[in-house]
Amino acid sequence: MSELRIRDRTPPGPLEYLRRWPLRLWLAAVAVFLYAPLITLMVFSFNNSKRNIVWRGFTLDYYVAAFQDSDLIAAFGNSLTIAFISTVVSVALGALTAMLLWRFRFPGKTLFEGALSLPIVVPEICMGVAMLVFFTQIMPWPTSLPWPLNLGAIIISHISFSFSFVAIVIRARLASFNRELEEAARDLGAGEWRIFRDVILPHMTPGLVAGGLLAFTLSLDDFVITFFTSGPDTTTFPVKVYSMVRFSVTPEVNAASTILIVITVALTFIALRLQGNDVARNAAGG
Amino acid sequence: MDESWKRAKGVFAAVGIPPVFWLAAFFLIPMAIIWAYSFGENKNLVEISVNGTFANYAHAITPLYIGIIFKSFWYAVVTTALCLIVGFPVAVAITFASDKTKTWLLLLIMLPFWTNLLIRTYALMAVLRNEGFINQFLSLLWDGVSHLTALAGHPLPPFQPLPLLHNTFAVIFGLVYVQLPFMVLPLYAALDRLDRSLLEASLDLGAGHLTTFARVVTPLAMPGIVSGVVVTLIPSVGAYLTPDLLGGPSSLMIANIIERQFKTADNWPFGSALSFLLMYMTFLAIAVQAIVARNRRAAASEAAS
Numbered sequence: 001m002s003e004l005r006i007r008d009r010t011p012p013g014p015l016e017y018l019r020r021w022p023l024r025l026w027l028a029a030v031a032v033f034l035y036a037p038l039i040t041l042m043v044f045s046f047n048n049s050k051r052n053i054v055w056r057g058f059t060l061d062y063y064v065a066a067f068q069d070s071d072l073i074a075a076f077g078n079s080l081t082i083a084f085i086s087t088v089v090s091v092a093l094g095a096l097t098a099m100l101l102w103r104f105r106f107p108g109k110t111l112f113e114g115a116l117s118l119p120i121v122v123p124e125i126c127m128g129v130a131m132l133v134f135f136t137q138i139m140p141w142p143t144s145l146p147w148p149l150n151l152g153a154i155i156i157s158h159i160s161f162s163f164s165f166v167a168i169v170i171r172a173r174l175a176s177f178n179r180e181l182e183e184a185a186r187d188l189g190a191g192e193w194r195i196f197r198d199v200i201l202p203h204m205t206p207g208l209v210a211g212g213l214l215a216f217t218l219s220l221d222d223f224v225i226t227f228f229t230s231g232p233d234t235t236t237f238p239v240k241v242y243s244m245v246r247f248s249v250t251p252e253v254n255a256a257s258t259i260l261i262v263i264t265v266a267l268t269f270i271a272l273r274l275q276g277n278d279v280a281r282n283a284a285g286g
Numbered sequence: 287m288d289e290s291w292k293r294a295k296g297v298f299a300a301v302g303i304p305p306v307f308w309l310a311a312f313f314l315i316p317m318a319i320i321w322a323y324s325f326g327e328n329k330n331l332v333e334i335s336v337n338g339t340f341a342n343y344a345h346a347i348t349p350l351y352i353g354i355i356f357k358s359f360w361y362a363v364v365t366t367a368l369c370l371i372v373g374f375p376v377a378v379a380i381t382f383a384s385d386k387t388k389t390w391l392l393l394l395i396m397l398p399f400w401t402n403l404l405i406r407t408y409a410l411m412a413v414l415r416n417e418g419f420i421n422q423f424l425s426l427l428w429d430g431v432s433h434l435t436a437l438a439g440h441p442l443p444p445f446q447p448l449p450l451l452h453n454t455f456a457v458i459f460g461l462v463y464v465q466l467p468f469m470v471l472p473l474y475a476a477l478d479r480l481d482r483s484l485l486e487a488s489l490d491l492g493a494g495h496l497t498t499f500a501r502v503v504t505p506l507a508m509p510g511i512v513s514g515v516v517v518t519l520i521p522s523v524g525a526y527l528t529p530d531l532l533g534g535p536s537s538l539m540i541a542n543i544i545e546r547q548f549k550t551a552d553n554w555p556f557g558s559a560l561s562f563l564l565m566y567m568t569f570l571a572i573a574v575q576a577i578v579a580r581n582r583r584a585a586a587s588e589a590a591s
Contacts, residue, residue: 123524
């Protein structure tokens with residue numbers, strides 16, 4: 001403790017920019033800018049006042065109201081279902097893509113890699129309208145199907161934009177794989193499938209989990225593309241919240257938003273924990 | 287290290303076919319249809335004939351729409367500039383922090399970026415609207431001052447809320463709020479790779495901190511600045527939700543116009559043409575970044591040899 005204090009009194013070294021007050025002030029201002037809106041939103045979801053602005057005491061009424069809003073709950077259920085299915089498929093496709101690019105040399109590889117990066121760089125609005133046209137003109141998705149099949153159009157769109165991201169995460173993980181292990185397994189008589197299952201897959205697992213969490217958050221978060229592929233009976237949570245916030249700010253929406261913030265933040269923490277430094281190291285090296 | 291696909295054709299097919307199929311069927315084909323539609327026209331309510339006309343592109347460059355495209359681009363440029371100004375000191379602070387602080391600061395920047403975009407935008411609505419936190423706070427201050435002046439016999443006129451929402455200010459504010467992490471992370475990645483002895487040399491040789499940053503750090507960090515600019519600019523130009531919820535009628539951006547062509551105006555060919563103009567702008571930005579990066583690398587290897 002006393003050591004700390006002595007160290008703090010020494011003047012900042014030439015490159016210790018973080019210990020200079022202008023930069024500290026700037027950081028604090030940016031933190032307020034980034035967090036004040038979200039924190040006030042979360043705090044006031046517990047405020048016992050419809051007018052939503054002066055603190056009138058703690059209440060969970062708006063959470064109760066949000067949980068009793070059957071449309072909101074149905075939309076939330078849809079969102080989780082879509083996110084779950086889209087994650088499973090995205091991870092499978094992403095893993096295959098990563099394996100393909102990691103292991104093989106083939107004609108058109110650069111072209112494929114370019115096409116794969118398109119879903120990441122194309123503006124969301126363009127992909128949204130493309131999906132809208134595709135699912136009305138080319139492959140009309142029957143909305144009368146039993147749940148959850150009626151969510152097919154949304155799920156397919158989500159997989160299309162998620163799996164490229166997943167592929168990047170898994171490829172980063174595979175880059176640290178020691179190929180000698182694969183050769184050793186082959187020399188010891190293992191077939192392709194056996195090598196994959198017993199040698200490559202265990203190494204890939206953290207990447208699969210991190211990619212899966214990324215796909216889950218991407219799907220749960222998406223508004224624009226879902227907005228163009230959802231119908232009256234197939235709303236998701238963000239689309240439902242959008243229709244609620246379009247014209248007014250209400251404590252129920254604050255409550256619903258707070259729940260979603262907590263879920264995504266929790267998922268992010270888990271993802272960061274699991275991901276370790278693979279992706280960061282790759283990004284820094286590349 | 288790579289293995290030729292011919293050496294294990296079965297595995298290659300098993301691994302390659304599903305992703306290639308998915309990408310083609312559920313991404314490239316939808317995009318290709320939009321591209322084709324941009325050269326078509328509405329025949330009747332349900333049918334669109336693709337007849338190779340450039341009428342939609344001609345329509346898109348009429349003053350009204352070219353104005354909106356330029357405005358979107360302008361908003362994005364202002365947003366990017368503000369993000370650069372706000373983000374650069376943040377990136378510097380993260381770069382020169384101790385390892386433990388660094389992790390926390392990175393998390394501080396990234397956490398809002400992982401929160402739902404709709405919810406972040408909604409939070410801004412709650413802050414900026416007439417009954418929002420900023421105006422309520424100002425109103426309280428105003429009332430307080432008014433009480434004091436009333437004692438002196440001159441009460442202030444009633445408080446008029448500042449118009450902070452549903453205008454251009456709100457859109458730019460919202461875009462900066464949403465895009466800031468996209469700017470900070472590439473800047474940090476570039477600054478973190480700098481050779482610190484160069485900074486120390488500059489400081490030892492008598493340059494001040496500002497001179498060092500202007501003449502040593504900025505040129506060295508240029509690739510990071512360029513990629514930060516590109517990753518901020520691209521989503522800003524195509525932003526839909528921010529202008530939709532925070533903007534007013536005069537601050538619509540290109541994405542809002544595209545949405546209208548598809549959802550209300552039912553002019554899909556025109557909407558498709560606008561979409562592809564937006565895509566071409568995106569590709570142009572990426573190409574510029576790639577060229578800058580390549581020139582840098584070429585220059586660096588020349589300098590090294």
